[in-house]
Amino acid sequence: MIEARVDLVLPCLDEEQALPWVLDRVPAWCRAIVVDNGSSDRSAELARERGALVVAEPRRGYGAAVARGLAAVRAPLVAFCDADASLDPAELARLIVAVERGDADLVLGRRRPTTRGAWPAHARFANRVLAARVARRSGVRLHDLGPLRVARTDALRALDVRDRRSGYPLELVLRAAAAGWRIRELDVSYAPRAGRSKVTGTVRGTVTAVADMSRVFAEVAR
Structure with a gap:
C-alpha cells in the first residue's frame, strides 16, 4: 500500500480517444490533473466526467501545459504522464516508491x-542522440528522456524550469543534474499511442523538438 499522496499531471491536446483508458488506469491513491492545452474535441468534458481536475492552458506547448499542471498540484509528490494511452499510469507505483524511499530525487520511465x-x-534515434548529449553535458547517463516522471513537488518547483515547448523534459534533467539530484531510470511499457502524435509521430515534429532542445542546451549553459 502506497501511503504517499500523489498528483498526476496529464498534458492533453485532443485526446478524447485515449483519455477514458488513461483515466481508468490511474491508481486510486493518485489524483489526476488534466491540462487542456486548447483541445477542440471532448477531452476536457470526458476528463471531468471521470472525476479528474481539469485546468486550462491556452498557450500551446508541452512545457506550458506541464507548468500549468504543476501550479495546480497540491500533493507532496507529482507525476507526469502523456494522455495518449502510450503509457500506463498503473506503472507509476514503482516510480513513486523509488522517490518515497529516498532512492532517487527524480525517476524517469x-x-x-x-x-x-x-x-x-x-x-528513437533522436532520443539516443539527446541522451548522449545529456551525458556529455551533465555526467548523467540516461537512455530516455521520456514523458513519465516523478519528483517531489516543492523541489521540482524550486528548479524553476522555464521552457514552455518541447525542451521542458531536457531542461528539467539538466537543472536537476546541476542541483545534484539523484536521477534514476526504471523500465516502463510503451505502446502505440491512440491517434496521431503531435511531436514524435512525424519527422517534422521530431525536428522541431530537436531544435527546441538544442536551444535549451545553449540557454541552460549560460
Whole structure:
C-alpha cells in the first residue's frame, strides 16, 4: 500500500480517444490533473466526467501545459504522464516508491516498446542522440528522456524550469543534474499511442523538438 499522496499531471491536446483508458488506469491513491492545452474535441468534458481536475492552458506547448499542471498540484509528490494511452499510469507505483524511499530525487520511465510500431525509428534515434548529449553535458547517463516522471513537488518547483515547448523534459534533467539530484531510470511499457502524435509521430515534429532542445542546451549553459 502506497501511503504517499500523489498528483498526476496529464498534458492533453485532443485526446478524447485515449483519455477514458488513461483515466481508468490511474491508481486510486493518485489524483489526476488534466491540462487542456486548447483541445477542440471532448477531452476536457470526458476528463471531468471521470472525476479528474481539469485546468486550462491556452498557450500551446508541452512545457506550458506541464507548468500549468504543476501550479495546480497540491500533493507532496507529482507525476507526469502523456494522455495518449502510450503509457500506463498503473506503472507509476514503482516510480513513486523509488522517490518515497529516498532512492532517487527524480525517476524517469525508460520506454520499452511493446510493438515495433510503438516508437518510430526517427524518434528513437533522436532520443539516443539527446541522451548522449545529456551525458556529455551533465555526467548523467540516461537512455530516455521520456514523458513519465516523478519528483517531489516543492523541489521540482524550486528548479524553476522555464521552457514552455518541447525542451521542458531536457531542461528539467539538466537543472536537476546541476542541483545534484539523484536521477534514476526504471523500465516502463510503451505502446502505440491512440491517434496521431503531435511531436514524435512525424519527422517534422521530431525536428522541431530537436531544435527546441538544442536551444535549451545553449540557454541552460549560460
